[in-house]
Amino acid sequence: MRQLVEHVCEQVEQEYGDIWVEGEISNCRPAPSGHLYFTLKDADAQLPVVLFRRQAQLLRFKPEDGQHVLVRGRVSVYAQRGQLQLVGETIEPVGAGSLQLAFEQLKERLKAEGLFDTARKRPLPTFPRTVGVVTSPTGAVIRDFLNIVGRRHAALNVVVCSAAVQGDQAAGELELALARLNTSGLVDLIVVARGGGSLEDLSAFNSERVARAIVASALPVVSAVGHETDFTIADFVADLRAPTPSAAAELITEAQHRVAERVETQTNRLERATRFQVLHARQLLDNVPLDRAERRLTGTLHRISQRLDDLVFRAEAGMSGLVRARQREVAELAADVLHHEPRQMLARMRERLGVGATRLERSLERTLRRNAARLDALDARLRSLSPLAVLDRGYALVLSGDGTVIRSVNQVAQGDRIRTRLSDGEFSSTVNEVSGKKTKK
The missing domain is CATH 3.40.50.10550 (Hypothetical protein af1403; domain 2)
Structure with missing residues (x-):
C-alpha cells in the first residue's frame, strides 16, 4: 500500500510540478504551526490546499472564505489519507492584486479599531x-x-x-x-x-x-x-x-508665513503713510510765508534756550546745596577724629597696660615659687625611690651577661660570667659555686 501511494505521488508530482489552479476559498483555517489549510472549489470539483508556514508568511493579504483566487503550486498526495492535495507556493486574488487586497483588509481592520477617527488626531x-x-x-x-x-x-x-x-x-x-x-x-x-x-x-x-x-x-x-x-x-x-x-x-510653515506676509503688508502701509505725511508737511511748509516761518522758528529757539537756562540754574542750586551738606559732614567727621586723638588713646592704653603688667608679674612669681617647691618635693621622692640610692647604702645589682637582673640562684649556673654593679662602678666575675634552694623547672 505504502509503495503504491508513494509511486502515485511521485508520478503526480512529476506531471503537475508547477501549475496554477483557480477557484473559491472555503473552509480556510490557519494552524498553530503557521501552516494554512483551505479547500479550493468551483461548481464541479474541489481540491484541498496547504501552504506551509514559510509560504504563508510571505502572503501580502489574508486569505478568507469566499475569495476568488489563483493558487500556484504542485500537486501531491497526502499518504496518511491517500488524498490528493495542492501544495501552494503563492496566492493571487482574481480581479484585485494582492497588495490592493492587503491594503483594503488592513484599512478596514484599523478603521474598526478607531485609529482613523478625527477625535484622536x-x-x-x-x-x-x-x-x-x-x-x-x-x-x-x-x-x-x-x-x-x-x-x-x-x-x-x-x-x-x-x-x-x-x-x-x-x-x-x-x-x-x-x-x-x-x-x-x-x-x-x-x-x-x-x-x-x-x-x-x-x-x-x-x-x-x-x-x-x-x-x-x-x-x-x-x-x-x-x-x-x-x-x-x-x-x-x-x-x-x-x-x-x-x-x-x-x-x-503656514502660520509663520502668514505672520511674515502680514508684517510685510503692515510695513508697506507704514511706508506709504510716512511718505504721505512728509509730503503733506512739505505742502504746509510751502504755504507758510517766509517771515512768519522765521518768527515761529525764532520763537521756538528762544523757548528752548530759556528752558535750558532754567535747567542750568536749577542744577547749580542743587549742586550748591549738595556741596554744603558734604562740607557739614566733613566738619563733623573732623571733630569726631579730634575727640579720639590717637596719642591720647595710646597714653591711656599704656597706663592700663602698666597696671596689668605689674599684676601679671606678681602672679608669675607666685606660680614659680609654688612650682619650685613642688619640684623639690618630687626630686626628693625620686631620689628615695632610685636604685642608686639603695646602692649607696651598701647594696649591689647582679646582672647576667646579657644585662638581665639576677634575682634568683635559678638564673645562674657554675661557670657563668656575671657583672656586679655598686654605687661607684661595677666589676665582672665567674660563678664558681651555686648554693641555696633551687627550684625545679
Whole structure:
C-alpha cells in the first residue's frame, strides 16, 4: 500500500510540478504551526490546499472564505489519507492584486479599531521650532522640502532621520526612525515623506507596523507620501495628510508665513503713510510765508534756550546745596577724629597696660615659687625611690651577661660570667659555686 501511494505521488508530482489552479476559498483555517489549510472549489470539483508556514508568511493579504483566487503550486498526495492535495507556493486574488487586497483588509481592520477617527488626531504646533523628517537623505524629496522651508521660514530647524522608503527593510527602518525622533527631545513634530510610486513601491507605508508606530508617536505626525492622488495607510492614521512632501513643507510653515506676509503688508502701509505725511508737511511748509516761518522758528529757539537756562540754574542750586551738606559732614567727621586723638588713646592704653603688667608679674612669681617647691618635693621622692640610692647604702645589682637582673640562684649556673654593679662602678666575675634552694623547672 505504502509503495503504491508513494509511486502515485511521485508520478503526480512529476506531471503537475508547477501549475496554477483557480477557484473559491472555503473552509480556510490557519494552524498553530503557521501552516494554512483551505479547500479550493468551483461548481464541479474541489481540491484541498496547504501552504506551509514559510509560504504563508510571505502572503501580502489574508486569505478568507469566499475569495476568488489563483493558487500556484504542485500537486501531491497526502499518504496518511491517500488524498490528493495542492501544495501552494503563492496566492493571487482574481480581479484585485494582492497588495490592493492587503491594503483594503488592513484599512478596514484599523478603521474598526478607531485609529482613523478625527477625535484622536492632534493639531500641529502653530510655530514649531524644529521639525523631524523621516525620509531618504539622498532623494529629491528632502531637497524640495528644505528649499520650501528656507524660502518661507528660514529660522525653522530641520532634523533629517534617515530611513529606507522602499524595499523589504523599509518598514522596520521607518518604525525605528519614528521611535528615535520621539525619544530625542529635539523636535516638535514629525514629517514622514516619500515621493510617488507604484503600490509596490509604497508598500512600506501600507504596513501595519508603520501604521502603529505613527499611532504610538507622542509627537504629531504629518504623512506626506506619494502624489496627490496616492493614499496610504500612513495617511489615514497620521495627524495630518499632506498631498505631497512639498505641500507638507508649506503646511507646517503656514502660520509663520502668514505672520511674515502680514508684517510685510503692515510695513508697506507704514511706508506709504510716512511718505504721505512728509509730503503733506512739505505742502504746509510751502504755504507758510517766509517771515512768519522765521518768527515761529525764532520763537521756538528762544523757548528752548530759556528752558535750558532754567535747567542750568536749577542744577547749580542743587549742586550748591549738595556741596554744603558734604562740607557739614566733613566738619563733623573732623571733630569726631579730634575727640579720639590717637596719642591720647595710646597714653591711656599704656597706663592700663602698666597696671596689668605689674599684676601679671606678681602672679608669675607666685606660680614659680609654688612650682619650685613642688619640684623639690618630687626630686626628693625620686631620689628615695632610685636604685642608686639603695646602692649607696651598701647594696649591689647582679646582672647576667646579657644585662638581665639576677634575682634568683635559678638564673645562674657554675661557670657563668656575671657583672656586679655598686654605687661607684661595677666589676665582672665567674660563678664558681651555686648554693641555696633551687627550684625545679
